[in-house]
Amino acid sequence: MPADLTVPLAILAAYLLGSVPFAVISSRLFGLADPRSYGSGNPGATNVLRSGNKAAAIFTLIGDAAKGWLAVFLAKAAAFEPTALGLVMLAVFFGHLFPVFLKFRGGKGVATAAGVLLALDPLIGLCTLGVWLCIALGLRYSSLAAICAAVAAPLLSVWLRGPDAVSIAVGVMAAALIGKHWHNLQRLLAGTEPRIGAKKK
Numbered sequence: 001m002p003a004d005l006t007v008p009l010a011i012l013a014a015y016l017l018g019s020v021p022f023a024v025i026s027s028r029l030f031g032l033a034d035p036r037s038y039g040s041g042n043p044g045a046t047n048v049l050r051s052g053n054k055a056a057a058i059f060t061l062i063g064d065a066a067k068g069w070l071a072v073f074l075a076k077a078a079a080f081e082p083t084a085l086g087l088v089m090l091a092v093f094f095g096h097l098f099p100v101f102l103k104f105r106g107g108k109g110v111a112t113a114a115g116v117l118l119a120l121d122p123l124i125g126l127c128t129l130g131v132w133l134c135i136a137l138g139l140r141y142s143s144l145a146a147i148c149a150a151v152a153a154p155l156l157s158v159w160l161r162g163p164d165a166v167s168i169a170v171g172v173m174a175a176a177l178i179g180k181h182w183h184n185l186q187r188l189l190a191g192t193e194p195r196i197g198a199k200k201k
Contacts, residue, residue, distance in 0.1 A: 007084045011091045014071040018095020018112060021102050022063030023048050030056040036105075039194070040184075044107035046142040046196065061111050068092050068115025076119065086169030089116050093173050097180065108180040110146045113173055117153060120170075124160055128153045140195040143184030150174040150181075 023035045023043035032051045035043050039050040045064060049057035071092035075085050096112040098104040110132075118125030131152045135145035154171040161167055187193035 006078070007080065007087070010075060010078070010080070010084070011087050014075070014088045014091035015095040016100070017067045017071050018092035019099035019101050019106070020063070020067055021099055021106070022067075023060045023107065024102070026056045026059040026063065027051070029059070032056055036102075042107055043102065043105075045111055049196070050194070064096065064107065064111035065115035065118075067096070068112035069119040070115075072116050072119035082165040085120075086165045089120065089166070089169045090172060092116065094176070097176060108146065109173070109177050110142075110149075113150075113153070113177060116173070117170070120166065121157075121160060124153070124156045124170075127156050136196060141188065141193060142196050143181050143193060144188055147178055147181050147185065150177040 021043055023045065027033065027035050027048060030053050032048070032053055035041075035047045035051070039047045041047070045057045045061035048060045051057075071088055072085070075088040080088065093109055093112055093116060095106075096109050097106045099106040114125060114129055114132075117128055128149050132145045132149040135148050136142055139145075151174065154167060154174050157167040157170040184193055
């Protein structure tokens with residue numbers, strides 16, 4: 001393969017990998033309704049959990065995180081330079097947000113972002129997950145936990161890596177993730193945001 005095609009093909013492959021809808025796959029495997037038809041309508045692990053099926057939600061969580069982890073792990077194994085690595089990170093993340101297999105209507109990217117960060121730098125990933133867990137377990141709002149983790153991630157990346165192209169990619173991911181949670185933020189302020197584990201209506 002010509003060297004000048006390696007990065008573009010890796011970016012395309014990362015996007016397609018990110019587009020794999022594990023929430024929909026797990027719901028079909030476990031005989032559940034399409035996650036886009038209830039709760040928040042979001043094809044992600046938190047909404048699948050609202051079905052009451054914890055196994056399906058865990059399957060979704062692991063699948064969404066694994067695709068982010070795999071794309072970045074392979075890019076690092078191929079010794080991609082920071083700009084190319086950052087583009088692969090963005091491709092798999094935005095693949096989840098705007099998946100070609102779901103007519104570009106995807107999830108909010110929390111689990112996929114976690115997988116990306118864990119593959120990028122386990123310390124950054126674990127610290128970001130720690131922020132998410134503290135908020136999620138303490139207040140039981142997945143959306144608020146995600147927003148707080150998104151704010152923390154680029155700060156951790158700049159602190160631990162420096163302000164390189166990869167940290168910029170982390171910042172773009174964080175901004176997109178917060179944007180995806182805009183309606184959740186409005187519901188949080190209104191006191192109508194459902195808590196983790198709330199059943200579908």
